[in-house]
Amino acid sequence: MRKIAVASVIGTTVEWYDLFLFATASALVFNKIFFPSFDPLVGTMLAFGTFAAAYVARIIGAALFGHFGDRLGRKSMLLISLLTMGAATFAIGLLPDYGTIGVAAPILLLTLRIIQGLALGGEWGGAVLMVVEHSPKEKRGFYGSLVQIGVPGGTLIANLVFLLVAGIMPEQALLSWGWRIPFLVSCLLVAVGLYIRLALEETPAFQAVKDAGAKAKIPLFYLLRKYWKQVILGALATVSTGTAFNVLVAFGLTYGKTELKFSTDTMLLAVLCACVVGLVMLPVFGKMSDRFGRKPVIIGGLIAEIVLSFPLFWLMDTRTVAGLILGYVLMMTAFCANYGPIATFLAELFGPRVRYSGLSVAYMLAGLLGSAITPVVTTALLKATGQGSSVAWFLIGSAVVSLIALLLLTETLRSNINVVDHEAAVANTGAPVDEEGVTV
Numbered sequence: 001m002r003k004i005a006v007a008s009v010i011g012t013t014v015e016w017y018d019l020f021l022f023a024t025a026s027a028l029v030f031n032k033i034f035f036p037s038f039d040p041l042v043g044t045m046l047a048f049g050t051f052a053a054a055y056v057a058r059i060i061g062a063a064l065f066g067h068f069g070d071r072l073g074r075k076s077m078l079l080i081s082l083l084t085m086g087a088a089t090f091a092i093g094l095l096p097d098y099g100t101i102g103v104a105a106p107i108l109l110l111t112l113r114i115i116q117g118l119a120l121g122g123e124w125g126g127a128v129l130m131v132v133e134h135s136p137k138e139k140r141g142f143y144g145s146l147v148q149i150g151v152p153g154g155t156l157i158a159n160l161v162f163l164l165v166a167g168i169m170p171e172q173a174l175l176s177w178g179w180r181i182p183f184l185v186s187c188l189l190v191a192v193g194l195y196i197r198l199a200l201e202e203t204p205a206f207q208a209v210k211d212a213g214a215k216a217k218i219p220l221f222y223l224l225r226k227y228w229k230q231v232i233l234g235a236l237a238t239v240s241t242g243t244a245f246n247v248l249v250a251f252g253l254t255y256g257k258t259e260l261k262f263s264t265d266t267m268l269l270a271v272l273c274a275c276v277v278g279l280v281m282l283p284v285f286g287k288m289s290d291r292f293g294r295k296p297v298i299i300g301g302l303i304a305e306i307v308l309s310f311p312l313f314w315l316m317d318t319r320t321v322a323g324l325i326l327g328y329v330l331m332m333t334a335f336c337a338n339y340g341p342i343a344t345f346l347a348e349l350f351g352p353r354v355r356y357s358g359l360s361v362a363y364m365l366a367g368l369l370g371s372a373i374t375p376v377v378t379t380a381l382l383k384a385t386g387q388g389s390s391v392a393w394f395l396i397g398s399a400v401v402s403l404i405a406l407l408l409l410t411e412t413l414r415s416n417i418n419v420v421d422h423e424a425a426v427a428n429t430g431a432p433v434d435e436e437g438v439t440v
Contacts, residue, residue: 004134005146007196008127011082012147014189015123016154018089018116019054021182023250024162026375028257028264029179033097034106053110054117055364055372061121062364063220066357069126070219073202073210074133074356078126079194085119086190088112093183125360128343133203133352133417138290140417144344145286151339152278152332155249155271161185163268205352205418214420216353223354223361230349234362235369236405237298238346241339242371243398244305247391248274248328248335251378252316255388260319270324274332281333285340293413294345298406301337305399308334309392316388338402348412352420370398 061081069077092112098105128147135143161182169178209215216222223231249271256262256270289297308330315327343363350358374394381390 001134001136001143004200005131005143007193007200008131008147009149009153010196011078011193012124012127012150013153013157014082014150014186014193015085015120015127016150017157017189018085018154018186019120020151020155020249021089021158021161021186022054022092022113022116023246023375024158024253024268025179025182026250028162028166028253029175030109033099033175033179034109054113054120055368057114057117058121058364058367059361061118062125062360063121063357064118065122066125066223066354066360067219069122069129069356069360070206070209070354071215073206074126074129075197075200075202077122077356078130078197078200081119081121081123081126082190082193082197085116085123086186088115088119089183089186093180093186121360121364124363125356128347128359129203129205129356130200132344132347133205133355137416140348141289141294141341141344141413142283142287144347145282145289145340148282148286148339148343149279151245152275152282156275156279157189158182159249159268159271159275163265163272166264166268205355208418208420209352212420214353219354219357220361223350223357227350227354227358230409231358231362231365233405233409234346234349234358235365237402237409238342238363238366239370239405240302240305240395240398240402241335241342242367242369243374243395244331244335244338246371246374247312247378247395248331250375251382251391252328254379255382255391256316256324259382259386259388260316260324262319262321262324266321266324269321270328273325274328277329277332278336281336282340285337286344289341289344289413293411294341294348295406295409295411297341298338298345299403301334301339302399302403302406304334304337305331306396309395309399310389312395313389313392345412348415348417349409352417355417 065077065081089112092109095108095112096105124147127150128144131143131147132140165178165181166174253267253271256267257264285297285301312327312331315323315330318324343359346359346362347355349362377394378391381394382388384390
């Protein structure tokens with residue numbers, strides 16, 4: 001389990017590093033080098049629009065990688081997704097800017113961003129299953145939460161690299177060529193991730209499906225026919241995680257720099273402090289979910305997000321470094337209670353025949369509904385109201401939606417995820433089943 005957990009954490013950290021590197025660059029430099037002919041705030045919105053485009057691609061990637069992950073296995077899809085993400089990120093670091101090739105520059109940027117989205121659509125679900133399906137039943141929440149470390153871990157590395165690059169060169173050099181360094185460095189992280197993942201074995205749950213000859217012919221069709229409620233409610237229950245995190249790492253950077261006049265270094269420092277807290281708290285809440293259940297811990301996180309939404313901006317608006325960091329750390333803690341157990345919870349909602357597809361599609365749909373629109377909506381709210389606190393209502397609304405959806409789902413703590421016909425586990429009691437093994 002230690003080897004499996006380390007491999008999954010490193011792999012997802014690399015993937016999220018690539019993803020959030022783009023988010024950081026969108027907030028700090030892409031509006032100037034790829035969309036220079038627009039008002040700075042409009043340019044930022046266009047950069048974030050390119051950032052959001054990947055979330056549409058992630059849905060397609062989830063369906064594509066999910067199909068082959070449920071048909072061919074988890075391991076091979078993890079290797080392909082990591083290679084694809086690494087190649088796209090490296091290519092972004094080589095892109096000419098708008099001043100060199102004109103409108104072709106943002107078009108190429110969008111294309112590579114879409115490729116990143118396709119790769120991430122398959123990466124996260126496979127990494128979660130590699131850990132959760134190998135885990136002992138009483139520790140699934142803890143091990144599943146370790147995969148979630150990839151989000152603050154990847155963000156931490158992305159912002160640290162940008163902080164170092166921005167700190168050792170003048171802004172003109174950063175805009176000219178310095179911003180490329182973090183993207184090009186990605187190839188080294190990908191190489192490490194591939195080396196570790198090559199040693200992994202296939203999961204017991206998939207092996208059981210394979211041995212039983214029970215693979216779904218078209219996993220996505222079977223998923224939508226038998227699990228459509230879990231997909232929709234699972235996605236809605238996860239929406240607030242993307243909203244809260246992107247307010248901190250994407251919108252917060254823009255708001256802090258343009259409206260509150262914090263320096264780039266100060267804003268990146270706040271993100272780094274929050275991410276360090278995330279690295280510690282995610283497994284804590286994952287372990288708590290093994291004891292108290294997935295839903296109680298996640299509900300606690302959602303309520304905390306609601307309570308802290310306005311205080312986050314009140315603390316930022318003090319224009320003090322201490323207030324900024326405190327606001328970030330508090331919201332990050334609430335996010336961790338929400339995000340830590342959600343991976344295991346989503347995995348436990350689906351049977352092993354379509355678990356890769358179900359987990360990936362639900363999570364990526366949540367990203368489209370939450371993470372994708374958050375930078376654009378929040379920037380638009382700021383432009384319309386001039387008040388960062390207006391974004392608090394958006395945070396609260398997202399958390400309420402997730403809370404309602406979560407309450408409509410059943411607790412999964414005691415479920416046996418290795419039963420081939422998981423959704424018909426009660427068939428073991430003698431209940432009749434149809435030709436696909438689903439309880440009548």
